[in-house]
Amino acid sequence: MTTWTPIARFLVAVAATVSPGAQVMAGVVTAQIRTVAAAPAPNAELPLDLGFLDDSGRRVTLAGAFGGKSAVVIFADYTCRSLCGPVLEFTVNGLAKTGLTPGADYRLVVIGLDPRDGIDAARTMRAEHMDGTSPIGQAAVFLTGGDHEIRAATQAAGLRYYYDAEHDQFAHPAAVYVVDSIGHIRRVLSPLGLDGGDLRLAIVDTGHGAVGTLADRIHLLCYGYDPVKGIYTERITTMLELAALATLVVLAGGISLMVARERRSAPT
Template identity: 45%
Template sequence: MRRATLFRRARRAALCACLVTGAGPAAARLNRTELARVAAAPAPDARVPLDLVFGDAGRGGTTTLGAALGGRATLMLPVDYTCGNVCDPMLALSGTALAATGLVAGRDYSLVLVGIDPRDDAAAARRMRDADLGTPALAAKAAALVGDAAAVARLTRALGYGFVYDAGTDSFAHPAAAMLLTGDGRVARVLSPLALNGRDLRLALVEAGEGSTGGLTDRLALLCYGYDAATGLYTPLIRRILGAAAAATILAIALGILILSRRPRRA
């Protein structure tokens, strides 16, 4: 199956609008054409611009995307730092899944939050990061980036990440999607942060790490598991497993015949 098809399936699985208002229930005023632009559908060769500069809410000052990735497999979460509907549980579930991987942030992988609303400041970014990621240790390792409209547009365009502002509710419709990047900025997977678990996320990070993350056991596990973009899960590759089992059985039979044929016959 072509990679573009996998991305389209991942987009449908991950799509979730975040439309809230500060007072009263949500009242989305977007039409179908506008909502059709809300998607996480990167091109097959999608790559983020590593030289793009953002404000670093955690450490102060500015940083480039390349520095935020640190050459490691990266889980990037585009968020609205003032969204209290989907973004809060999205970060909480991501933090829980990352803790269950057994991998160490800042050593085995990078975690990068990127604000999609240019009006959000560093204080809002820090509040969401510190409140929702679960543990102070993980929050301290996560980069929380804020940028102007031009920087946000360039990054989201590179990611194929579409979102729409709803003036009626002063909020954004955006996908609840996690972008898994390789150390050099290539988009490896689109994951649903609302359905992450430790095993699948570990396998995804090991795969994106391209040999620099995880151990031999993880890489052997990837030989038996494949990513199913329709479900967002790593599932056993039954044909590969059955093929390997059949080959092992044939080899064992051949070896047994060879051993028996070389045994001296009794008179």
């Protein structure tokens, strides 16, 4: 699966410039920026047997967090002072515009990047960046885990990040993963310009026919996922170009036949 690393690098650079101590931190990020990416391997899948704690203190596997549904997965530093909170808000706002039903059609799963962050940090991020009483909030699961579980999940997701010990922050790509119910990573979307249409198409695409309407599936025929940009783009232009080319070929063939017939019927 192709990554949209340029966007990831841009977002990390933005994070560096808006964070406290930006001038010092920017140098660190610049030196490490090439190691940061969201690049899952083809047919990558998250290990659903990994065990975490949710923000209620209950032990749960990724399979339990998914609940047999497609999942929108975000990796976040719960004590992040730059982009993690806004990325969560962008995603929640996008999900609210999909028209899909939280809990029934999908789950929102947030996985903490820092093994030192406990459930209090997860609860704080939830409280500060989403309405926990909303349908999406009730279908959201915030997970904390140990170093082994976090590394296993991030490696499976192809998420490469860098820990800046001096500023106690993680430089990581802002990525929104859309994963099917059995853990296969199907899409990596950019939160930059993320909208309800992209999220709906991605979730429907991973739902194996169980999510969305017939109109959605027809819509997917006219749209294609662009892994470089991390968004869905219209394929209709390409389809029209191919149709126009086919029309020209048919017309040229027809004209050639007419000319050939006239030559054969012309008196010698």
